[in-house]
Amino acid sequence: MEDMKVEGRIWKFGNDIDTDVIIPARYLNVSDENELARNAFIDIRPDFATGVSKGDILVAGKNFGCGSSREHAPLAIKAAGIRVVIAESFARIFYRNAFNIGLPLLESEEAAKGLADGGKATVDLATGAIEGETGSFQARPIPEFMARLIAAGGLVQYVRKVKVGR
Amino acid sequence: MPMTITEKILAAHAGLDRVSPGDLIEAKVDVALANDITAPLAIKVFDEIGVETVFDADKVILVADHFVPNKDIASAQQVKLVREFARRQKLTHYYEGGDSGIEHVILPERGLVLPGQLVIGADSHTCTYGAMGAFSTGVGSTDLGAVMATGEIWLKVPPTILLRYEGKLRPHVGGKDLILHTIGLLGVEGALYCAMEFAGSVIEQLPMHQRFTMSNMAIEAGGKNGIIAPDETTLAYLAERTTRRFEIFKSDPDAVYDRVIDIDVTGIEPQVAFPHLPSNVRAASQAGNVPIDQVVIGSCTNGWLDDLRDAARILKGRKAAPGVRLIILPGSPLIYKTAMREGILETFLEAGGVIGPPCCGPCLGGHMGILAAGERAVSTTNRNFIGRMGHPESEVYLANPLVAAASAVLGKIGGPDEL
Numbered sequence: 001m002e003d004m005k006v007e008g009r010i011w012k013f014g015n016d017i018d019t020d021v022i023i024p025a026r027y028l029n030v031s032d033e034n035e036l037a038r039n040a041f042i043d044i045r046p047d048f049a050t051g052v053s054k055g056d057i058l059v060a061g062k063n064f065g066c067g068s069s070r071e072h073a074p075l076a077i078k079a080a081g082i083r084v085v086i087a088e089s090f091a092r093i094f095y096r097n098a099f100n101i102g103l104p105l106l107e108s109e110e111a112a113k114g115l116a117d118g119g120k121a122t123v124d125l126a127t128g129a130i131e132g133e134t135g136s137f138q139a140r141p142i143p144e145f146m147a148r149l150i151a152a153g154g155l156v157q158y159v160r161k162v163k164v165g166r
Numbered sequence: 167m168p169m170t171i172t173e174k175i176l177a178a179h180a181g182l183d184r185v186s187p188g189d190l191i192e193a194k195v196d197v198a199l200a201n202d203i204t205a206p207l208a209i210k211v212f213d214e215i216g217v218e219t220v221f222d223a224d225k226v227i228l229v230a231d232h233f234v235p236n237k238d239i240a241s242a243q244q245v246k247l248v249r250e251f252a253r254r255q256k257l258t259h260y261y262e263g264g265d266s267g268i269e270h271v272i273l274p275e276r277g278l279v280l281p282g283q284l285v286i287g288a289d290s291h292t293c294t295y296g297a298m299g300a301f302s303t304g305v306g307s308t309d310l311g312a313v314m315a316t317g318e319i320w321l322k323v324p325p326t327i328l329l330r331y332e333g334k335l336r337p338h339v340g341g342k343d344l345i346l347h348t349i350g351l352l353g354v355e356g357a358l359y360c361a362m363e364f365a366g367s368v369i370e371q372l373p374m375h376q377r378f379t380m381s382n383m384a385i386e387a388g389g390k391n392g393i394i395a396p397d398e399t400t401l402a403y404l405a406e407r408t409t410r411r412f413e414i415f416k417s418d419p420d421a422v423y424d425r426v427i428d429i430d431v432t433g434i435e436p437q438v439a440f441p442h443l444p445s446n447v448r449a450a451s452q453a454g455n456v457p458i459d460q461v462v463i464g465s466c467t468n469g470w471l472d473d474l475r476d477a478a479r480i481l482k483g484r485k486a487a488p489g490v491r492l493i494i495l496p497g498s499p500l501i502y503k504t505a506m507r508e509g510i511l512e513t514f515l516e517a518g519g520v521i522g523p524p525c526c527g528p529c530l531g532g533h534m535g536i537l538a539a540g541e542r543a544v545s546t547t548n549r550n551f552i553g554r555m556g557h558p559e560s561e562v563y564l565a566n567p568l569v570a571a572a573s574a575v576l577g578k579i580g581g582p583d584e585l
């Protein structure tokens with residue numbers, strides 16, 4: 001299992017960030033995650049894909065990932081190097097998709113509002129504790145079933161172990 | 167214990183007597199659906215899981231509808247991969263070319279979805295089949311790949327919001343306006359994680375295609391599903407399409423709802439959702455002077471035969487305003503053929519329209535009608551996010567087919583009353 005402690009730069013977005021702006025449909029004719037990552041947020045924040053580093057943290061407002069079911073969206077974010085997304089709330093298909101591919105999500109209204117773009121933060125994925133330059137926050141811990149998915153390495157590994165018995 | 171229709175279907179598919187909101191269940195899947203964008207990733211996941219064959223070759227349905235006819239080499243490669251998988255797995259239902267149409271139109275049209283079923287699709291608008299009294303929801307490719315392998319999915323039982331529509335519908339107002347009004351009322355996250363149950367005398371009188379339109383857009387309010395209890399309208403629709411048996415579920419009168427919202431439809435005018443959220447609605451009559459460059463009529467939301475009939479009624483003997491590109495995409499080959507026989511396509515051509523093949527086309531900015539910077543479109547589709555139909559500085563306004571057709575003639579946003 002990967003280290004549960006994350007430390008990185010904060011990339012902050014607003015409310016209702018939809019999967020069309022996370023990865024526009026014109027880039028969906030491929031499934032390669034590194035190519036997807038190059039075009040993440042290209043229409044609303046072109047400096048993201050070029051500036052993001054491995055281990056960085058994405059922070060957003062309400063309803064992050066709304067719209068299309070395209071798994072290319074969390075894949076693009078994960079492949080870009082983002083280690084955890086913290087938001088006030090997540091759209092449900094995005095929520096499933098992210099945990100299924102091993103991208104952890106944390107829900108916290110206070111952190112989503114309090115963390116500042118460009119700052120540094122440390123996040124404990126096991127407890128949901130967040131330490132930022134602008135304050136300390138406690139996100140709701142990752143639900144048990146989701147934690148099991150992450151611990152197994154995503155849904156594929158979970159299904160292999162639990163359902164198929166391989 | 168009383169249950170909602172959603173809870174009953176989920177319980178039946180999990181082998182349980184009852185379920186409550188918040189319960190995590192493992193449910194058996196009746197239909198597993200993916201398209202040319204989501205299937206390639208799902209197939210990769212399926213292969214990684216390492217089983218030889220899909221759980222049931224009759225229950226996995228793959229439809230090439232988003233970037234078809236293949237718009238570029240990369241899309242062609244994706245569809246090739248899906249086609250080869252379908253052949254290798256001997257899938258009964260693989261649709262491409264003249265056999266294909268928009269997934270959420272052809273599945274009901276061909277009797278492939280039934281009331282009481284549990285349908286999982288790697289497409290967010292899979293919620294469309296809720297209109298037939300099925301539990302139907304969208305997932306991503308990894309979930310779908312796991313369903314193809316196991317025939318099961320884990321689900322959290324959602325709380326249900328009951329939406330009751332009463333009153334008398336005004337002229338030119340239908341399912342599209344009701345759902346846009348509802349999304350405006352709830353907001354784009356107002357039904358997050360929830361089941362939406364549409365009921366009331368207005369829904370009971372709504373024709374099937376307008377019910378599909380309403381369930382289709384449940385996701386735009388954040389809903390997990392958008393369900394309507396089957397009634398005589400549903401049964402009549404099915405009688406023409408299938409002889410397969412199915413089970414009808416209905417909510418108990420004393421079922422427990424998270425919220426009950428009563429909507430009086432009497433005052434609702436034709437609605438338009440302004441950029442860049444489907445919840446940003448106002449009456450078409452209050453749109454002001456918004457000149458447009460393009461009108462799109464079609465999609466899984468409004469690509470039904472009766473939608474085309476509506477548009478043709480407005481366009482008969484009229485022409486799209488100079489400078490307005492009118493694009494029509496029928497939802498299926500059958501709808502295309504019927505529209506041709508009824509003279510509807512001729513009406514569109516005489517109005518200056520361009521008729522495309524049954525596919526998703528410009529709805530998601532794929533092809534066949536992409537917008538340039540600064541351009542505006544009135545569209546019968548379901549999303550108006552930034553860059554949805556093309557350039558990030560273009561704009562999409564969502565409306566019903568009557569308003570879209572009237573806007574094409576007017577050259578600006580407006581309803582049929584302004585013609």
